Amino acid sequence: MEGHVRWARAVGAGHRSDSVPFRRSRRERAPNCGGLRPEDGSDGPCQGGGVRAARPAEHPRRGQGADRRVRPQDTAQVLQGLAAVLARLHFEDEAELFAHKAWQTLKLEPPADLARVAQRLGIEVSDEEFVPEIDGLYLRLPDAPPVIAINSIYTKPPARRRFTLAHEIGHHLLGRRAPSASKLFFFDTSRTGRTTVERACDRFAALLLMPEDWVRRYYTELAFNPQHRVRIMAERFGVSTWAMRRRLRELGLQASAYRR
Numbered sequence: 001m002e003g004h005v006r007w008a009r010a011v012g013a014g015h016r017s018d019s020v021p022f023r024r025s026r027r028e029r030a031p032n033c034g035g036l037r038p039e040d041g042s043d044g045p046c047q048g049g050g051v052r053a054a055r056p057a058e059h060p061r062r063g064q065g066a067d068r069r070v071r072p073q074d075t076a077q078v079l080q081g082l083a084a085v086l087a088r089l090h091f092e093d094e095a096e097l098f099a100h101k102a103w104q105t106l107k108l109e110p111p112a113d114l115a116r117v118a119q120r121l122g123i124e125v126s127d128e129e130f131v132p133e134i135d136g137l138y139l140r141l142p143d144a145p146p147v148i149a150i151n152s153i154y155t156k157p158p159a160r161r162r163f164t165l166a167h168e169i170g171h172h173l174l175g176r177r178a179p180s181a182s183k184l185f186f187f188d189t190s191r192t193g194r195t196t197v198e199r200a201c202d203r204f205a206a207l208l209l210m211p212e213d214w215v216r217r218y219y220t221e222l223a224f225n226p227q228h229r230v231r232i233m234a235e236r237f238g239v240s241t242w243a244m245r246r247r248l249r250e251l252g253l254q255a256s257a258y259r260r
């Protein structure tokens with residue numbers, strides 16, 4: 001049942017959840033019986049109140065057999081949902097693979113040297129002052145090196161800038177399969193939509209900045225200091241305490257009960 005719910009939620013991502021076939025509404029599961037059900041708790045006819053039992057074939061909402069048929073538009077929606085799920089899994093797999101490769105190839109240590117990662121990929125990185133809403137952008141034009149610009153204004157703390165840089169590197173790696181003649185442009189704000197690609201870039205950034213084996217190592221090393229563990233780990237990885245807590249939760253590790 002739980003798996004079905006997850007599937008329904010996944011397929012429903014970006015689509016109306018009621019497009020999932022065979023999902024039954026609350027009204028269908030509990031036909032109006034005037035609030036009176038058999039004492040034995042069965043799903044049998046209603047009693048009293050003068051309300052007749054709502055047998056499936058006789059229920060006014062069920063008698064419309066045409067509603068139960070799978071319509072072409074339903075099938076198309078399910079297929080679109082399935083394609084979205086597969087795309088998400090594909091991008092997240094790619095994100096994990098790229099992050100793992102970066103650590104293995106460059107033999108990184110915390111805090112990950114993002115400038116070195118970008119340089120290795122031939123990306124030109126610069127700090128620019130944008131309006132506060134913008135975190136950063138990634139631009140790739142034909143016959144020109146890819147460019148990442150990070151908003152350097154004072155409202156963006158260094159840890160946030162690092163996450164944004166890692167996120168933009170994710171755009172570069174996930175976009176490498178796009179034809180080289182095509183233009184790629186992404187700019188990220190705090191309100192950027194949670195599309196499949198954006199989620200995958202966040203995933204890549206988290207893994208690039210906080211790889212699992214290092215996180216677990218530090219987590220164990222700092223077991224004697226649970227009050228300050230998240231803060232110390234955040235400093236070691238060069239991320240915000242918010243990002244650190246989130247990563248710990250992902251890995252099933254308990255963050256300190258003391259929030260700073």
Ligand SMILES: [Zn+2]
Binds near residue numbers: 167186
């Ligand atoms: Zn983005």
